[in-house]
Amino acid sequence: MNRLLxxxxxxxxxxxxxxxxxxxxxxxxxxxxxxxxxxxxxxSGMRHRDFDQINAANVKTLRPEWMxxxxxxGAFETAPVVVDGIMYFTAASGNVFAVxxxxxxxxxxxxxxxxxxxxxxxxxxxxxxxxxxxxGSLLALDxxxxxxxxxSRMVPSKSAYIATLAPLVVKDKVVVGISGGEEKxxxxxxxxxxxxxxxxxxxxxxxxxxxxxxxxxxxxDSWKLGGGAAWLxxxxxxxxxxxxxxxxxxxxxxxGETRAxxxxxxxxxxxxxxxxxxxxxxYQFVPHDLHDWDACQSPMLLDVKWKGHDRKVVVQANRNxxxxxxxxxxxxxLSATPFARQTWAKGFDAKGRPxxxxxxxxxxxGTRVCxxxxxxxxxxxxxxxxxxxxxxxxxxxxxxxYYSSPGxxxxxxxxxGGAVAGTPGEEExxxxxxxxxxxxxxKWDFRYQHAPWAGTLSSGGLIFAGDEDGYLMAFDxxxxxxxxxxNTGNRLISSPxxxxxxxRQFVAMPSGSAMITFALP
Amino acid sequence: xxFLTAVVRNRLLFCSITLCAGALFLGGALAxxxxxxxxxxxxxxxxxxxxxxxxxxxxxxxHGMEAGGGRGPALVGREFLHGSSDxxxxxxxxxxxxxxxxxxxxxxxxxxxxxxxxxxxxSSPIVGGNAHPTGDAERGKRVYSGLGCAGCHLIDDxxxxxxxxxxxxxxxxxxxxxxxxxxxxxxxxxxxxxxxTVTTVDGRRVTGIRINEDSxxxxxxxxxxxxxxxxxxxxxxxxxxxxxxxxxxxxxxPRDLEDLLAYLSTLRGVVKGGTGTAIRQLR
Numbered sequence: 001m002n003r004l005l006x007x008x009x010x011x012x013x014x015x016x017x018x019x020x021x022x023x024x025x026x027x028x029x030x031x032x033x034x035x036x037x038x039x040x041x042x043x044s045g046m047r048h049r050d051f052d053q054i055n056a057a058n059v060k061t062l063r064p065e066w067m068x069x070x071x072x073x074g075a076f077e078t079a080p081v082v083v084d085g086i087m088y089f090t091a092a093s094g095n096v097f098a099v100x101x102x103x104x105x106x107x108x109x110x111x112x113x114x115x116x117x118x119x120x121x122x123x124x125x126x127x128x129x130x131x132x133x134x135x136g137s138l139l140a141l142d143x144x145x146x147x148x149x150x151x152s153r154m155v156p157s158k159s160a161y162i163a164t165l166a167p168l169v170v171k172d173k174v175v176v177g178i179s180g181g182e183e184k185x186x187x188x189x190x191x192x193x194x195x196x197x198x199x200x201x202x203x204x205x206x207x208x209x210x211x212x213x214x215x216x217x218x219x220x221d222s223w224k225l226g227g228g229a230a231w232l233x234x235x236x237x238x239x240x241x242x243x244x245x246x247x248x249x250x251x252x253x254x255x256g257e258t259r260a261x262x263x264x265x266x267x268x269x270x271x272x273x274x275x276x277x278x279x280x281x282x283y284q285f286v287p288h289d290l291h292d293w294d295a296c297q298s299p300m301l302l303d304v305k306w307k308g309h310d311r312k313v314v315v316q317a318n319r320n321x322x323x324x325x326x327x328x329x330x331x332x333x334l335s336a337t338p339f340a341r342q343t344w345a346k347g348f349d350a351k352g353r354p355x356x357x358x359x360x361x362x363x364x365x366g367t368r369v370c371x372x373x374x375x376x377x378x379x380x381x382x383x384x385x386x387x388x389x390x391x392x393x394x395x396x397x398x399x400x401x402y403y404s405s406p407g408x409x410x411x412x413x414x415x416x417g418g419a420v421a422g423t424p425g426e427e428e429x430x431x432x433x434x435x436x437x438x439x440x441x442x443k444w445d446f447r448y449q450h451a452p453w454a455g456t457l458s459s460g461g462l463i464f465a466g467d468e469d470g471y472l473m474a475f476d477x478x479x480x481x482x483x484x485x486x487n488t489g490n491r492l493i494s495s496p497x498x499x500x501x502x503x504r505q506f507v508a509m510p511s512g513s514a515m516i517t518f519a520l521p
Numbered sequence: 522x523x524f525l526t527a528v529v530r531n532r533l534l535f536c537s538i539t540l541c542a543g544a545l546f547l548g549g550a551l552a553x554x555x556x557x558x559x560x561x562x563x564x565x566x567x568x569x570x571x572x573x574x575x576x577x578x579x580x581x582x583x584h585g586m587e588a589g590g591g592r593g594p595a596l597v598g599r600e601f602l603h604g605s606s607d608x609x610x611x612x613x614x615x616x617x618x619x620x621x622x623x624x625x626x627x628x629x630x631x632x633x634x635x636x637x638x639x640x641x642x643x644s645s646p647i648v649g650g651n652a653h654p655t656g657d658a659e660r661g662k663r664v665y666s667g668l669g670c671a672g673c674h675l676i677d678d679x680x681x682x683x684x685x686x687x688x689x690x691x692x693x694x695x696x697x698x699x700x701x702x703x704x705x706x707x708x709x710x711x712x713x714x715x716x717x718t719v720t721t722v723d724g725r726r727v728t729g730i731r732i733n734e735d736s737x738x739x740x741x742x743x744x745x746x747x748x749x750x751x752x753x754x755x756x757x758x759x760x761x762x763x764x765x766x767x768x769x770x771x772x773x774x775p776r777d778l779e780d781l782l783a784y785l786s787t788l789r790g791v792v793k794g795g796t797g798t799a800i801r802q803l804r
Contacts, residue, residue: 364570364573364574365577366577366578401578403574403575403577403578404574405570405571405573405574405575406570406571407570407571410631413629413630413631414628414629414631414632418574418578419574419575419577419578419579420578421577421578421579421581421582424582447736448736449734449735449736450735467735467736469735469736470735471735471736471737485737
């Protein structure tokens with residue numbers, strides 16, 4: 001009898017691993033809403049779940065279920081990945097954690113850097129997790145232990161680059177982008193690595209060389225220091241096999257004397273073939289940007305009815321204060337509408353090139369321009385509810401005085417080309433906005449006391465959103481009525497996610513150095 | 522005479538660094554490689570331009586657009602209380618001054634040095650010094666007491682925390698700024714000293730300093746130094762007072778005013794708090 005039990009135990013021990021995350025599972029992520037499989041929750045970036053457990057009628061009873069203290073100081077900008085009951089997330093200084101999603105009990109943790117830079121999260125495929133380190137390594141980690149399976153360097157050691165984003169798994173590749181380019185005079189790029197071996201498969205330089213298409217949009221050698229970081233995760237259309245990625249601003253940020261021209265592909269959205277990294281199309285939001293208005297915001301993929309026809313579009317609430325809709329097959333400009341105070345563009349030509357207003361460039365004496373340097377929105381996640389057909393996002397209402405000074409390039413030093421200051425007598429504030437993406441029309445908004453750095457989540461007819469004063473809040477998605485709030489005790493700089501374990505729905509939000517998870521009693 | 526004294530003092534003070542290089546250049550001689558290097562540095566237009574932009578963006582709100590002083594001290598034509606050498610000035614820029622409203626500047630080495638270059642370039646042997654108080658500080662202390670200033674202000678451990686702490690006000694504020702603060706307190710209200718009047722839905726009116734505010738609540742300190750929290754659901758209106766809550770002392774007899782200013786200028790004590798206070802940043 002004992003032998004039989006022992007044999008059974010051994011068999012149990014050698015049973016296959018829990019069902020692994022495959023590319024097909026990620027493509028169909030919305031068919032398993034209990035999990036959160038990518039940085040944005042699925043390839044489209046909608047951040048919507050068709051749950052109804054936590055809803056407008058009962059959300060007032062939502063309460064903290066567990067809190068996991070990482071003990072890590074520094075910006076906690078992660079979005080967790082949740083797979084089959086386990087939550088994986090990162091924190092600053094190369095920290096990575098696995099905790100039980102129901103109880104918050106730690107399963108393993110590792111620290112892979114001494115650099116205090118932020119990290120925004122993980123990707124998952126098969127038995128591996130993928131993360132970048134501030135030093136510019138891409139790590140593949142064993143899902144069961146967090147141990148390193150392989151490491152690939154994206155950049156040489158001790159370079160001016162850093163890496164912060166959550167990788168995106170596409171088929172058998174891991175796609176990443178580099179950070180730091182627009183501040184230290186580096187040249188941005190995106191890479192794809194073989195998910196199994198870590199071998200680099202392709203690289204897309206965000207700044208073309210002379211002789212390449214777009215290379216003539218840079219004066220002289222300025223392309224070598226051109227910036228164009230690709231520091232936030234993009235989205236992917238499996239049917240079109242296209243990656244959509246927002247590209248950073250040019251360098252030096254606030255001074256353009258050395259880089260005459262449009263400076264492609266900075267402040268642009270690029271669509272790349274996922275297999276080859278080749279450019280399919282691009283749209284530049286701000287040619288020759290001078291305000292640090294990178295395009296590293298969520299490029300959300302929606303299928304809409306546009307002028308009576310079905311249209312596959314990509315939408316983006318851009319840092320420059322406009323909400324854009326483009327055809328995602330061709331890059332055709334469809335619309336742009338302002339969603340915040342802006343003083344730089346009076347409109348767009350037929351191809352979508354902005355028509356600048358005078359006196360909106362930085363000057364040595366200072367020029368007041370809206371939006372401010374941090375943008376009218378930024379990395380905080382927007383969301384879309386297919387039932388209300390509204391796009392929900394956080395708006396920063398702030399203008400800045402922009403000062404330009406060309407400066408000189410010193411390797412490794414900040415190369416910003418100027419500075420900014422707040423506008424005396426103007427208090428910044430924020431808005432949670434619900435807009436119709438087809439018209440840009442605001443359906444409702446909620447005013448925040450301070451300009452926010454946290455994003456949104458759509459679930460159960462609710463919009464969860466965080467603010468700069470530490471509140472996680474729930475709003476009625478249709479009316480905008482606030483239904484619940486909880487002060488987490490620290491400014492919120494990431495975006496909430498939701499998942500289910502068994503029959504219970506959870507909402508998770510990083511705050512300070514703690515992961516806080518909420519559920520109904 | 523005071524003007525000349527100040528000029529001579531400044532020339533002596535800065536002679537070992539960049540100013541002296543400028544003066545020597547005007548005289549047609551650059552005596553040493555060190556001075557030549559300093560001169561070339563200060564004349565490097567990109568350093569100066571970058572330093573000026575950084576100064577305008579980060580320093581001018583307190584030290585004035587021309588660095589002539591404001592709620593922060595003047596940085597031209599006077600002896601620096603903190604930062605008599607470039608290295609000391611760099612340290613002040615990097616670390617701020619604990620216990621004062623001078624914050625640390627989080628920039629690169631190059632940016633910090635460019636600010637120093639710019640600040641040094643502003644000072645010139647021919648720039649005049651600041652006006653200085655001529656009154657009787659001892660008598661001014663009695664004026665302070667007689668006017669009841671301690672009802673709102675703190676000096677060391679004595680007084681109220683309702684208004685700005687004056688323990689170190691003589692080190693951080695110029696004579697002109699202090700004078701303006703007494704004659705026209707609304708001309709420049711210290712950040713974090715926002716006066717608000719809260720009117721509640723049941724008609725109650727409470728005036729105080731806004732300590733903190735978020736989308737749902739507001740915290741203020743009333744004149745009795747008590748913290749009060751309001752839920753915004755119980756607030757009908759928040760009026761941001763355009764005028765300072767401090768009364769004007771424009772009708773003060775001239776002698777009392779000068780003596781009071783002399784007394785305030787002597788206040789260079791140590792504020793015991795750290796660099797972070799609830800008032801410094803509304804969050």
